[in-house]
Amino acid sequence: MKREDIRKMAHDIIESGAVESDYIEYKKSASGRDTILKTACAFCNNYMNREIGLIFIGVEEVNDEKNGIKAIPMRPITGIDKGNIEPTENGLKSLLSNITPLPNYQLVQDDIDGRTYIIIAVEPGNDGPYETKQQAEKDKSINLKAGRYIRVRRDTRLPNKREEFELLKKFADFHFSSELNETATIDDLNYEYMKEYLIATNAKPDIRSMPKLDMAKAMGLISQSDYSGYRAKNFAVLMFADKPQDFIPYARVEVIREAVGTDKMVSQVFDGPIWIQAKRVIDYFSETIMSAYTVREPDRVGHRMVYNYPLAMFSELATNCILHKEYSRKEYIGIYIYKDHISFINHNRPVPPVTIEAMNSDTEFRDRVYLNPELKEMFFSLDLIESYGSGIRRAKNAMKENGSPELVFEPSNDTDDYTMVTAYINEEFARIQAEETENSNRQENRQENRQEIDIEKEIISCLLNDPKITRDKLAKKLGVPMQKIKYRLEKLQREGKIYRKGSTKSGEWVVTEK
DSSP states (O other), X not given: OOHHHHHHHHHHHHHTTOOOBXXXXXXXXXXXXXXXXXXXXXXXXXXXXXXXXXXXXXXXEEEETTTTEEEEEOSSXXXXXXXXXXXXXXXXXXXXXXXXXXXXXXXXXXXXTXXXXXXXXXXXXXXXXXXXXXXXXXXXXXXXXXXXXXXXXXXXXXXXXXXXXXXXXXXHTOOGXXXXXXXXXXXXXXXXXXXHHHHHTTOOHHHHTSOHHHHHHXXXXXXXXXXXXXXXXXXXXXXXXXXXGGTXXXXXXXXXXXXXXXXXXXXXXXXXSHHHHHHHHHHHIIIIIOOEEXXXXXXXXXXXXXXXXXXXXXXXXXXXXXXXXXTTSSOOEEEEEOSSEXXXXXXXOOOTTOOHHHHHHOSOOTTOXXXXXXXXXXXXXXXXXXXXXXXXHHHHHHHHHTTOOOOEEEOSSSSOOOEEEEEEOOHHHHHHHHHHHHHHHHHHHHHHHHHHHHHHHHHHHHHHHOTTOOHHXXXXXXXXXXXXXXXXXXXXXXXXXXXXXXXXXXXXXXXXXX
């Protein structure tokens, strides 16, 4: 980035009172050598995939107690004395030499409030991961533990195991979807699926009529191996193999739902090419899960529909799960449907700069980095996603328009390696459903009561016609289980409507109330 652009960007950040973030850090002076070094190292590693990281030297961080805002620049700024600017820059250059590989940074001076400050502008490099040297740990003026630092929100720290793995993949430019599959060849790709995809995406007729090998080459699906002919790439297997999970384990979606009237869960598995999985899962929801009530209000003309869950929400979140799954993980995509909520679970985290926290608070993710870049392009071509980074917004808007509770994204920590979003049932729908169930239960109870009364009348009629009739004959005559006959006879006796005269074997029934 040009120096003038850096200067303007930094100036605007201070003028706007921007809060410290994953790419902004304020320092009153250059004396905190350990914190400056680790933040610079973190900005080099660029875990959050930002364009640049800025450390402001001579700008003190304060809290705005009145508005409850933390870590904003104090105005007027502290600044750096004119005579101390050159020594400060020299000290910063010496300090930053403790990062390996050599970082890509600029020291830029700017004036604001009539005072001068220094900007350490750290631009992402490709030679990382970057780490601080052992000599910085031994240097008493720095005393910083050597390591590969990252910046998450305002927190500069050493990565956990999951973050370390993601950092290594980032600098290796590794995408599982782009790699050659270990066993799949061009023969394992379905030619008809390939042609169907090209037709659906309005490809030129000359490409759609190519032989399979030429078509696969034109689409970038294969690469020639020295030993095993043409091998298929993982994204090609996911998109065009009959059964991707034969080559990439757990490349499937499972919808697990509560079985009505039981405490058990039943599972529906969706496999096949992942773009067809997405369509089938959405169709399943539309046909089996989604439900609505028509609500008419006396003071309004017409009616409105209230859905348990909006189709647009389910479509976006289910498709997101498929598109953003880490397919090297041996875990399936799970969609769990309960009485009052649906949970979508992927066993991997979103790729920074998208975070769980941001997914709860924000609606648009225009700068997002994709785990599976080829799948992103192909899903977009198939209209399975409308525009990049807008799926969460559409899902949230669909819930809002339906009057449903807000989506909840989890986990709330940086360590658990999964992403879960829960959609809760529309409260008005749940209330109407509960009332409907209650009315249905009342109706069933009334029906049962009427049936019981009718049985009692038939029992009394039989006893009048044949006072010596046995319980066994009574049960057979009325087509009622013996246990029910026994219960009804005892009930009628308790109520004083009948009694038994004589012995059990030779006695007879006497009806006192006809």
